Amino acid sequence: MLTKEDNETLTRVGPGTLMGNLLRRYWLPALLSTEVPAPDSPPVRVRLLGEDLVAFRDTNGSVGLFVQSCPHRGASLFFGRNEECGLRCVYHGWKYDVTGQCVDMPSEPAESNFKSKVRVGAYPAHESGGIIWTYMGPPETMQGFRDFGSESLPPGQWRASKVISYCNWIQGLEGNIDTTHISFLHGPARKPSFPDGDDTDKPGYPSLRMRGYIHRTDGAPTLEVHDTWYGFRYAGIRRTPAGLLNVRVSDFIMPLFTYVPQPYLPVGGDSCIMMVPIDDDTYWRWSIDMKPGVREAQLPRFGHDMPTIGPRTAATPTSTPPGLQQRTQFAENDYLIDREAQRTRSFTGIEGIPQQDLAVTESMGHIYDRTREHLGTSDRAVIRLRRMLIEAARSLAQGVEPPALDPALPYAKIRSAERNIAPSDDWRLLGTDADPLVIDLLPALAAP
């Protein structure tokens, strides 16, 4: 439960808000590289943290990310001509390079030096892992890009996608560090029977059937939260029939990244999900699949690489990344819930794991009122998340630098993990370099 004031602080991200200021200190995903596929390809609209932007790739392949409104008389630069290393407004022909500098102003006398005084608001772009990232904070506090592994991978080895979501980003983020709900929301309609003859209820990776059985039969995992230099890790600890612990370790990385374990057998694996605010009422649920080689070879059906799913409103081809699908399940059609399926097959009767998440998180309202809730022990990670974000936002306002900004820190070493362990084992080692079962796949993948 939060006070009304805490809830406002937690959720609002527009320019000048406490949380907006915090988020603007980190590099965030802005758009897919494929949305501006080639030099001089059409500009596209981007909305991020409540700001309307336009992105384009210039003749040299550099990406520009501008405030959408032309600084002359406010026409949208989305309609601009992307030509010869700059974006030119169609109203009076003013042209800006990727840094935002006006480089041509043909509607003013040639001898005028007015163009040197005009800039369009521009944010820096860094392309990595199929994503164009940006930094929207003050230039003087900008730090280097945090490498989560994509910098050393060949193109195409990461898979990035995003799904449009119609509620506040915190609702999505809370849902993604909420390990308990997988026993319910994403489960079958009825508890499965014990997988007879399955001998994987022992230390190590349980089979998929055993894993499903454990998740669905112990719905009340003990949650343990452990602060780290990048945020926190937490474990959802379930008892197995044989008396072992099934431990599911997830990570929260400031300010909006989560790592969720995936059953890429026999080595484990994880996916990174980022809840990036479009504005206070909408966010992109970014998904990165970081172990494609493993996934494809070993367990294709568990891949979390989602299609990119955009709004259901019509859009012209120019603003449509390749492979984009329109959302078909949303509040207005009850996410196409099938009540018969809910009775007999799945817990929700709603098709698709992200869609199940969206049904519950969007149904809380655009900005959920946290003054009315009743939190239990299974909400420990959610509680820690809120405190960590609110404290970092308020501390920043007091002049305290946010955590996990230094690009030299080992972001690429962060891994979530899920395994059965003996009760005496320490789950905090899972997924770390001290974990003997961890295979660091990045160097292998990066090799030719």
Next chain:
Amino acid sequence: MLTKEDNETLTRVGPGTLMGNLLRRYWLPALLSTEVPAPDSPPVRVRLLGEDLVAFRDTNGSVGLFVQSCPHRGASLFFGRNEECGLRCVYHGWKYDVTGQCVDMPSEPAESNFKSKVRVGAYPAHESGGIIWTYMGPPETMQGFRDFGSESLPPGQWRASKVISYCNWIQGLEGNIDTTHISFLHGPARKPSFPDGDDTDKPGYPSLRMRGYIHRTDGAPTLEVHDTWYGFRYAGIRRTPAGLLNVRVSDFIMPLFTYVPQPYLPVGGDSCIMMVPIDDDTYWRWSIDMKPGVREAQLPRFGHDMPTIGPRTAATPTSTPPGLQQRTQFAENDYLIDREAQRTRSFTGIEGIPQQDLAVTESMGHIYDRTREHLGTSDRAVIRLRRMLIEAARSLAQGVEPPALDPALPYAKIRSAERNIAPSDDWRLLGTDADPLVIDLLPALAAP
């Protein structure tokens, strides 16, 4: 004409408003019984007095009516599983019985007693006459259900339906105690000629043709308003060609019921219409046809049993009562007005009596500004309605109990009526037990 403050008091019904507090002291129609047709059938969304609710019928057939938001973390219970005497949230599996008590909390340790401390907001439900009624006021002031006759009738003898209406409920209510407009809004394009050879211009029930002639030729009835223990009755008194009085007596029953006479010849009859606020801008126009036996045997074409007409937005089958039709006439398509028909056939050129009502009441705006109007003598009942509601709402805030709450009062005796009488007769007797022409149909209908 009202002051701005009176207009606000009269129209606003959300939690904590003066009028909202008044309405919450009465049992109100919440949904059709057929919307939750069977034990464990899918839950449905209900919005009432600005509150978002969910209704379901449990395994025993009892109806639960909950605040839609789960008290845990706010997911909508509309997506819930209706199973084994309770509604279970799909997010973390918390389950509530029809009283709102949490009876299962599988995401918390079994030994935890947290569930005993958690309740979802729940309103009591009473099923009668094909309607699920609820009481949304303070539990300590709840009184018994007011029986308007449905309690003693076999199932199916009442017919209830509702039509979605896009404006404030008071506009609908005013329209329904406005006997004058039937001479215009619902009439033919031209005044009819006298029904030659018709001998029913005498005391008693005029023929339908005679009734239509009288209504359309005397558009300026004298209105007389008479306060009663349940609200007020009023008469629209028209002169007939033979010098008699055609009297149309309607009833207003606190806080939002009206009884309107229907020409169920030869005995007369009435229908009950209730304007139930969904919120300040929308209401359900509930219609109850209380004399189906009479109506069908004697004059089928005058039945007011409407189909249920819901919003025109798509909805899944799970939230659709049987027989629901989507509204096809609304402001955006000018109610499909046919100007040629308006010139030659009907006064409006709009098809359907409720649709004619909606065209004028919705066209006043979402909440009509009553500071600008010009009321005449034909608006006496409208004026009385407003005063009665505003005074009851303000009195309640002063601690004065509202009228017509005691369930022991004879609600089932209230009847509207319409007849020709001699100028010396007292219209106040019409429809009462002292009226020799009244046949009390309820006992007869209730007989096997």
Next chain:
Amino acid sequence: MLTKEDNETLTRVGPGTLMGNLLRRYWLPALLSTEVPAPDSPPVRVRLLGEDLVAFRDTNGSVGLFVQSCPHRGASLFFGRNEECGLRCVYHGWKYDVTGQCVDMPSEPAESNFKSKVRVGAYPAHESGGIIWTYMGPPETMQGFRDFGSESLPPGQWRASKVISYCNWIQGLEGNIDTTHISFLHGPARKPSFPDGDDTDKPGYPSLRMRGYIHRTDGAPTLEVHDTWYGFRYAGIRRTPAGLLNVRVSDFIMPLFTYVPQPYLPVGGDSCIMMVPIDDDTYWRWSIDMKPGVREAQLPRFGHDMPTIGPRTAATPTSTPPGLQQRTQFAENDYLIDREAQRTRSFTGIEGIPQQDLAVTESMGHIYDRTREHLGTSDRAVIRLRRMLIEAARSLAQGVEPPALDPALPYAKIRSAERNIAPSDDWRLLGTDADPLVIDLLPALAAP
């Protein structure tokens, strides 16, 4: 750049605003004559300066323009019956003549004189040039209709049309006195080559090819603004290859008219465009083609007579003027921009000159925030426009009468013009009676 306060003063037009008061002192276009084509034809909805109105043509052919809400109980008079010299509300049959006086009140006793005390708000109508004009200011300050030439022309010699526009009217108005943007927004993708063999780079009217070449190669015309009794004229002055001046003279006439030169060779010509606020967020872009005889005989392809383009929402036939088209290009579909066409054919890749204007002006937002812009020398006319309007609005509030209200002034003499002149010539004479090349077409057209 404007202060926030100036921007509010400039843009807001509702009842009681400074600019709203100023606009209400002038006769403004309200609807097309063809929208109420015949006596007793159906009434139509009109929204003007934020007020909801209804227009109808009575039995005598006079036009009434009423506040839409019936003064009795607020039903919309749009649904009214247009019959026997008045509009009758369908709710209770109250009837009003074109002056707004209630002339029949059949729901009140015949002996009552209440009808004489009731009026519906009504604005005077003046029909001229295919347009129904109205005056919405105080009756005591109403002056005669300003004749721009239509009064002396036979019916059909003017052509009026209008296009619905989804942004504040000032954005449209600024765009229409912005001669510079024709070098860009409406131009080809690439600069054209010099029209070899063309000898029209001399004083007089350049050929169309020469004109296009000059416009597109000199994008930085010198702007000179010259105040007049009706507002101002301004010239966009471009250098021609031969060292002459290509001068494009446009007029702004208080409070929202513009005259734009058209290349009706060999005599020149112009069109009148008026940006008439529906409310703060929407306007009709009215277009009048005043020289149809010239245009058709000589250069049909340059006619600016637009179809009338209304909202894309469905409307019944009763509110649809003949020839109305629905808008198909709008913000939500990116005005159907064709990026390949933008690369190879036109500067924008958007089809249609008004649509190009709408793309940039609507993209500034509903009400553009002028505190952030960067104006250059090419914005001199825009700057003058704003100052003139703001000053007139503030002066009116101080009791100073607005300019150009006297109907005796020679409005029909105002003409825009475009020609090549010698550097020593005075452009201020172009289009005036002192201009030897001006042919006054109105008398000729008016002749049988």
